[in-house]
Amino acid sequence: MGDTGRPVEAWVARGGYVDGPGDQGETDVVAAQLQQEQLVVDDVYARLDALREQASAQLQQVRATSVGGSHQARSERDSFSTLYADRLATYDAVEQRLLFGRIDLREDDDEKLSSRYVGRIGLSDADHTPVLTDWRAPAARPFYQATAARPGGVVRRRHVATRGRVVTGIEDDVLDVDQLDDDTRAGLAGEGALLAALGAHRTGRMHDIVATIQSEQDEIIRSDVEGVLVVQGGPGTGKTAVALHRAAYLLYAHRERLARSGVLMVGPSDAFLTYIERVLPALGETGVVSTTMASLLPDVVASAPEDPAVARVKGRAAMAGVISRAVAARQRVPAETITVRVGSHELEIRPDDVAAARSRARRAHQPHNGARTVFVRTMLSTLARQYAAQLGSDVSGEDLAGITEDIRSERDVRVHLNLAWMPLTPEGLVRDLWSKPHRLLEAAPSMSRADRALLQRDRGAPWTEADVPLIDEAAELIGERIDPERARAEAEAEAQQRAEIAYARDSMQASGAGGGMVSAETLAARFADTGPVLTTAERAASDRSWTYGHIVVDEAQELSAMAWRVLLRRCPSRSFTVVGDTGQTSSGAGADRWSDVFDAVVRGSWRQAELTINYRTPASVMDAATAVLRAAAERDGVELTASPVVSARDLDGALRISEGTVEDEVARSRELGGTTAVIAPRAQLAGLRERLGVTGTVDLTAPVVVLDPVAAKGLEFDAVVALDVGSMARGDAYVAMTRPTRSLTLVGNQPVGLPGS
Ligand SMILES: Nc1ncnc2c1ncn2[C@@H]1O[C@H](COP(=O)(O)OP(=O)(O)OP(=O)(O)O)[C@@H](O)[C@H]1O
Structure with a gap:
């Protein structure tokens, strides 16, 4: 099969030095150039090795310190141990193709050309002189942005190919031919780095494109972190690649903020997440939580397929109202007064009293299960007052508390207060809607009979992906399950956690550390004596109410209006990278145009970019x-x-x-x-x-x-x-x-x- 290159916007006078046949003069030039780059590559790896040894020695030293000592000393030891271990992990992750580019620049009126090498991470030599520029640093930007039309001072961009630590080829984009000497100009030949990357066999795993990011892609990767950035692009335009490189870039440029809150990546399938899983670690980033919509909720397994017509109904924005009415319907005022016996007393649960207690509980602006406490407390005190009135004497203090307790423990009272304000679980509420037609009718009075019929399911039916946003919506309105014991334990753990974080931050600041891949929270969580060893990403993934600093959504055209509500709740700062193609929409609830999706939820704070190649x-x-x-x-x-x-x-x-x-x-x-x-x-x-x-x-x-x-x-x-x-x-x-x-x-x-x- 012959490869017939089409012109691409960024392709310029392109030449390369590759191993291969050529005339003698050309071979000499090639050999000399390869040798020159090999020396630089040797230096850069030597520096990496030195840093690795340094971190390894520091780690050993910290670990050798005795385990005893105060809590503070142990905590400090653990913090440093993690810091050095993370540094070592980063150095290992960037071993392959550590250096991949070079730009030769003419800066202002300067006569001389200066060279800058670009790689996966930034490195400086022992005298703090930069030897390698991190691809995400502003100084690396010309490597991706320079074109013949707008060279921005770049005379030549060079791609350096390596295998292990050996330079195997170099290739130049010459942006200003006039600036090159004759020898260099004579040796220009070969295929572009981009074409070489595109022609490579696929392995079933996505690779990073850090060496060949194109300028329209680079613009998007470095676009401002604020707001919702929607990237529309047809098939194969690099949306996934761009989304992943943008996540790595944002973690670099806003490390302080994002390492603490984490970044969430939402993809279409588990196979897709496996396909992309190596890209971010190869870029030195491990703090991103990846998930599908189906597995977003820690306790819900949504594996069954969904009929597109049903998915369309479940995905409508109007379903938020249905869920909210379904919850409100469980806060009921009885039609008539109910009489309950407590000991020898008859007490009345009157509609007016229930209505007043319900209003009071609703005014508390808490989720259903939390507000229930207010409702029950109000009703119990109303009933206690009735009880006291029947005694005919002033009852207060301990006596009143005793009476209230007697009323609370009476089974009939509990049953009727539950009927008025039922403790709920999100899954139970949604399951009832699908399996009890009267519940759905009560919550969705204006839904057509045909749509209601579509939603009907057996009680034991497995969850589908389209159920997940509805369960999450319900969880938001209902709140977490009430378990007083657990609530107390959690409050204690949280207080301790706060103290740990404050301490870890102090010790990191004192040591000047903290610019790497660990955050104070991560350190504190990993080394809290009481808790399990968890990273920020792990904690975020297991907590439904976690809010992220940034969310990346791939194949975003498939998400329903209800799914967007879920993701917006998880990122209150509304900082999103959304990539997709409305031409590829297949879900019944997906989008045909982006404005339909985002004008409804973030009008005025979303922007669109496009990829076209x-x-x-x-x-x-x-x-x-x-x-x-x-x-x-x-x-x-x-x-x-x-x-x-x-x-x-x-x-x-x-x-x-x-x-x-x-x-x-x-x-x-x-x-x-x-x-x-x-x-x-x-x-x-x-x-x-x-x-x-x-x-x-x-x-x-x-x-x-x-x-x-x-x-x-x-x-x-x-x-x-x-x-x-x-x-x-x-x-x-x-x-x-x-x-x-x-x-x-x-x-x-x-x-x-x-x-x-
Ligand atoms: N600048 C680049 N350099 C080298 N390869 C690239 C570049 N941009 C994209 N690619 C490659 O093109 C292929 C398509 O990229 P990607 O999967 O990100 O596209 P997409 O827009 O998400 O596609 P789709 O919507 O069809 O799934 C990948 O193999 C990717 O590595």
């Missing part, structure tokens, strides 16, 4: 996918709002329309090497897996995987064999056709709109 899919495949999408949109009467994308390259013969069998086409695709996916409608998966001898669990590193378009979201493969695309829904067909990096074969029922059909 597809770095994955060959042009012929991309063009066919676009034509199929357009035909489907016309059929569905939907207006397409996303801009079309341009592929960065094409490959001869990348698109095949076959009348052969899936087995034959898979065998043929495998000859290309790398990974092959068979993407087919869900109903066909089991049969296909059996025919192809592939297991049901999706292992992205296996040579062949079989999955449906929903599971294929966000993923990519060298070759894709897509079966019956003609019977897939619009977004699904588009997703299936845009997954390959090299070859797409369409088998079976063909989609309408294919060029030439």
Whole structure:
């Protein structure tokens, strides 16, 4: 297959020095340049080794200190131990391709060119002279931003390829040819670093793109942390890559704030989270919590599939009102006075008294379970007053307390107060709505009968992803389960935690530490004598009410209005990076246009950026996918709002329309090497897996995987064999056709709109 590069905005006079045949003069120039860079790379690794040894010695020394001593001394020892261990982990994580770039700059009127090396982390030599610039630092920005039209002082950008610690190739983008000497100019040749990266076989795991970030991507990565940034981009435009690099950048640029509160990454599937899991650690970041919407709630397993029509109803913003009415309906005033016996006394639970106690409890502005305490207390004191009146004497102090206790422990009283203000669980409330038609009618009086019928479920039915936002909404209104013992223990633990954090912060400040990957909270939590050893990320993931400093959402077009409410609650500062493609929407509750989603919830504080170049899919495949999408949109009467994308390259013969069998086409695709996916409608998966001898669990590193378009979201493969695309829904067909990096074969029922059909 021949690679035919298309022009990309950032591509400029490009040359490279690579190992390979050439004439003698060129080989000499290459050898000299490689040698020169090897010396720099050697120096940088020597510095890394020195720092590693230093941290290792410090760690050993701290660990060797005796364990005894005061609480303060132990805490201090633990803090430093974590600090050095984290430093060591960072040095190990950045070992591969530590240095990958260089820029030669002419600064202002300066005669001489200065060189700056760019890498995964910043390093300075023993005299504090910088030897390597962190890719996220402002000083590294020209490496990504300079173009021939706007060089910004950059004369040459050099990509340095390494294997282990050996320089294997160098390659230059020359932004100002006039500034180069003759020898250098003579040696320019070769393929771009970007094309080399795009042409590589896929491994089933995403890699970072730190060495080849393009300028439109760089703008987004470094965009301001405040507000909601929506990145619309067609398939393969690097949305996921950009979202992950932005998370790493924000953690670097706003470390103090974000290490404390954490960053949440929401992705479409567990397979997707596995696919991306190595990117952030390779960028030196481990503090990001990743989740799918289905697994967002620590105690809820939402694994069952959902009918799109049901998902659409459950995802509507109006469901917030339904949940709120369902909770309010459990705060009831009886139609008539109820008489209860307490000892020899008859007491009356009167509608007026219940209504007054209910108003008072509602005014407390607490969640349902918390406000219930106010309601019960008010009712008990009303009943105690009735009781005292029947005694005919002034009752106060201890006697009144005794009477109140007698009333409280009377079973009938408890039953009727519960009926008036029922203690609830979020799951119980939602389960009742689906399994008891009268509950749903009471909470959703204006919902159509057809929609109510759609929602009906058996009581024991498993949860689906569309239930999660509703359970979370209910949890917000109901509050946590009431368990006085646990509440007391938690309050104590919290007070202790606060003291630990204050202490850890002091000791970090005193030592000048704290700029790395650990925060005072992390230290305190890991080393609190009482608690389990947890990182900020771990604590955040296990706590429903945790609020994050920033949230990144991938495949965001799939999220319903109710799901957005959940995420907005988890980030009160409204600092979001949202990436997605409205052309790929497949969920019934997903979005066709971003303004529909964000004008409703964060009007005025969201902004949109766009990515337009597809770095994955060959042009012929991309063009066919676009034509199929357009035909489907016309059929569905939907207006397409996303801009079309341009592929960065094409490959001869990348698109095949076959009348052969899936087995034959898979065998043929495998000859290309790398990974092959068979993407087919869900109903066909089991049969296909059996025919192809592939297991049901999706292992992205296996040579062949079989999955449906929903599971294929966000993923990519060298070759894709897509079966019956003609019977897939619009977004699904588009997703299936845009997954390959090299070859797409369409088998079976063909989609309408294919060029030439
Ligand atoms: N600047 C770049 N340098 C090298 N590779 C890149 C660059 N940008 C994107 N890529 C590669 O292009 C492919 C597509 O990127 P990514 O998965 O982030 O796209 P996406 O927009 O999220 O796609 P989709 O919406 O279809 O899932 C990946 O292999 C990614 O590594």
